Amino acid sequence: MRFNFFSRNSAPTVNHEGAPAFTLTPQVELYAAVATAALSDQFYEHADTRLQRLRELVAKNEPVFVAQLAVYARESLNLRTVPLVLCVELAQLHRGDSLVSRLVARVVQRPDEITELLAFYALANARSGNKVLNRLSKQLQKGLALSFNRFDGYQLAKYDRDGAVRLRDALFLVHPNAKDAAQQALFDQLVRGELPTPYTWETELSAVGQGSYATDADRQTAVRQTWETLITSGKLGYMALLRNLRNILEANVSAATMERVCDTLADRFAVARSKQLPFRFLAAYREVKALPSGHVAAVLAALETAIAHSAVNLRGFGPDTRVVVACDVSSSMQKAISPRSKVLLYDVSLVLGMLLQSRCQNVITGMFGDTWKRISMARGPVLRNVEEFYRREGEVGYSTNGHLVIKDLRERREVVDKVMLFTDVQLWNSTGDGGTLAREWAEYRRTVAPSARLYLFDLAGHGTVPLEVRPETGVALIAGWSDRVFDVLSALDNGGSALSEIEKIDL
Template identity: 30%
Template sequence: MAKFNTRTAPGSSPVRTATTPTGRTYEGGPGFARDQKSELFLLAVTNMVGEATFYESAGDRDSRFARLVRDVAVADPAWVAGFLGWLRSDANLRSASLVGALEATRALVDAGVPGGRQLVAAVLKRADEPGEALAYWTSRYGRAIPKPVKRGIADAIARLYTEYGLLKYDTASKGFRFADAIDLVHPVPAAPWQGDLFQVALERRHNRDEVRRESLPMLTANGEIRQAAATDPRVLLDADRLRAAGMTWEDVLSLAGDRLDKAALWSALVPGMGYTALLRNLRNLDQAGVSDAVAGVVAARLADPTQVSASRQLPMRFLSAYRAAPSLRWAYPLEQAIGHSLASVPALPGRTLVLVDTSYSMNAGFSKDGTLRRWDAAVIFGVALAQRCAAADVVSFSTSTKVFPLVAGESLLRSIERWKAGGFFLGDGTDTSGALRRHFARHDRVVVVTDEQAAAGGSVDRAVPASVPMFTWNLAGYRMGHAPSGSGNRHTFGGLTDQAFRMIPLLSAGRDADWLWLVG
């Protein structure tokens, strides 16, 4: 009996389904129901909250998410705590993690289980989010706020409320101002200066005269520069003074109006702008005519791997910036940036078949005001993976298929634009099994990037030999999957970042892959 000269046994993965079909996809294909944790995971990592998808209304989708997170929170509080913390940080999904923490806390309170305070505090990471949390809770459950929610928000306020946060986020457009949050949850100031800040927030909210305080120099400087700008807008060209006064680029543009040269104004703004603000304003920088020297500073920041990581931008945001920017001077730094954001995409040996779903359902947007579609994300992940494989065949599929030729040395962003220009977004139905049967040719593995809503007429699972690993990358989080997952050679991942790609090398080596926040 052989002890050593045997094939590596397949590993197991955390997203698990039934082993045989238990229902139908939305398009009538065999559907595999997931367990609750798996369904919650795939839904959460693709969920923008309050946004409809092709097959699911916003209300139905949000209700399913709330039900799942409540059920799982009571059944396994530790799992939900780890998941929501990871969802807010590594997965970069702010709204889904905030809603998840509040719904989980509601379920824990109802069940008499502790832990809600820590859940809420952990997902609030920006100074406007305590107000967001209160707005969500009161709109859904009224103004009776349980202690774990209040204390979690209070803990976050003590960590997040700063002078700059007040200047940037405490605006009249918000339903819950900083003072409203302070009045409702009664946070304990973390330091004397923060107690003064709380008092200023209350004065602003209740239209009382603000008292200047030595402990709050940024607020004082902000008031002074606003007063000076009324008579001499040139003070807005002093980058150091703008930064010391916590002036946002929106405020400066509003104060300046048409009184200053736009190139000079944007040049003064650049040193104090955050990464996300720079990414979203490349068109404005071009239209203002900033110099190549200023553009070089911006380009260096865009391409800096540390700043890319800290910004927590989704890879598709770099594609959006690339498409919006008129000038080609941003192309290379954006190419570097999207590469850094996809650092976890593995280099795979052998031959890989990559199928990218461009059926009509994948033409759904991620948000009502967004220009990027789910099939844009699919192309980003599919082509990025293919470019790192030793050998890859890339196929766009719907009811028909079209082979996308890779070009050696071509940048990812240029490949994506060639995909668009070459008519590789196909539309129509989702014949996944047909595409697999047509294009599988003794590949070492198959990766399918899709919403999994395969049409009737064929088994996705059986379209590839059981001995060949098939990895599904899910981009929509619907309830039914198109194939089994969790064991053997069938595994499903998902999300809008590169995080779960780390599982493919583990499983290819026959190792088990756990939930991402448990493996580091």
């Protein structure tokens, strides 16, 4: 079965701002909702509303597509929670084969995802306490049993955490058959609470924090030495390193250790293995740039190198391809992607926009709010360019007049090949002149550039678009926060659909 990305039956509706919009096919709407799901409150939509919409969309789609999308979200977009939601919702609706068990076994890649899936299963079935241990879907149970068999003692101990469901509870519920005597011994240790304490940066620093010291200087020395040991041992994972740069710099580790930190950050193989979402590099960049350490400059340079490596497979455009990269800096974009994050949708827009800009040789960049403003940037320093945009965002105001990007091109009679809008897609006209993106785009293609293509990079997944998405209009929708969105762009340019990457997944 081929899931055609382009919606030929778009129905007129309105978006969250009351502006004219079009609906999406169930497949595309589910794809966009999943690719942008942090399952936390957004500017236009509360987390429980998004969750309910996901449930309704799962019911409207073919089970195989839902399963392929769950795998895509976990393995390509590196999302953790929403694939588990799709597994549980699919288990509610689909019976008669092993699709759900195979999906669960593939999506669950860490032991804590077993307990998270069970906790959501309890929530989805309105159960509490030990009631989650009753009437578990047989296919979920089988898939989780297969997952248990993949984890070693270190992994089980590392992720055996307090919560509504513990790994011990999950073991009793799932009843996995140990693959050998050694694994059975691990399961027995888990039941008794006797798994050895794992060597992790959290446990090592916790032990230091609980120690007794004669002076604060002695405590600081112990913290510094612990960080140096963690870093030189290679036991500090890439994400942990990225998230702890401030702590490492403030611990005043040695110059040799900082050199090791920078080398690891900038190592292209380490970047590839880490599968970091691009905005993680921006978050780290901001955490350290104002610190007084003399090593900050080297760390910032390493982060620039790292994010460049993250986009190394991004298919750019040469001098013959004229590209416009326009970033939405409106008020609705200035919403954190999750409760614990300082990263805004606005930041995601700028990071993805500047990643693309770094790969284009003939490019116009700018931002839109009340107005549209072109801003010339050097090609290359992605994070520094993002910060420059961030510093200047007040220059265009906070409405969502995306149609002005196209109006500017039309009035200049400027021919371009591709227009990239990074936005939450809730476009509306605050000028009162009645202009819309749909109208401006149709007129631009009719009078200036008939073969131009418009790509809407949807960063919020609210379920509507400001103009019809189909080949005849030259419009495509791409959703998500990962650099993998550019794989979709490549698929579109090669005659595929935006769901081509999902269709490739073999279950």
